[in-house]
Amino acid sequence: MMFWFDHGVSGWGWFAMSASMILFWVLIITVAVLLFRTLSQTPEHTHSPNVPSPEQVLAERFARGEIDEEEYRRRRATLHASGPPTKP
Numbered sequence: 001m002m003f004w005f006d007h008g009v010s011g012w013g014w015f016a017m018s019a020s021m022i023l024f025w026v027l028i029i030t031v032a033v034l035l036f037r038t039l040s041q042t043p044e045h046t047h048s049p050n051v052p053s054p055e056q057v058l059a060e061r062f063a064r065g066e067i068d069e070e071e072y073r074r075r076r077a078t079l080h081a082s083g084p085p086t087k088p
Contacts, residue, residue: 054079
């Protein structure tokens with residue numbers, strides 16, 4: 001009846017099995033939490049659509065007929081006269 005008693009595992013064997021089982025579950029839970037956090041996170045680098053330049057917007061308004069040629073030329077001259085915006 002030695003087969004049913006302790007299976008030949010000493011106290012250190014039981015400790016090693018218990019510790020490895022705890023480490024196994026800690027690893028599984030850690031991977032699950034990291035995977036959940038990664039999948040639920042919003043992307044940091046969002047690509048915004050190309051923003052048209054002020055001159056392109058002006059040309060589009062002229063093409064749609066919202067402004068006449070005189071106003072288009074006046075506003076385009078104003079855009080070119082002011083130059084690129086500067087940061088303080």
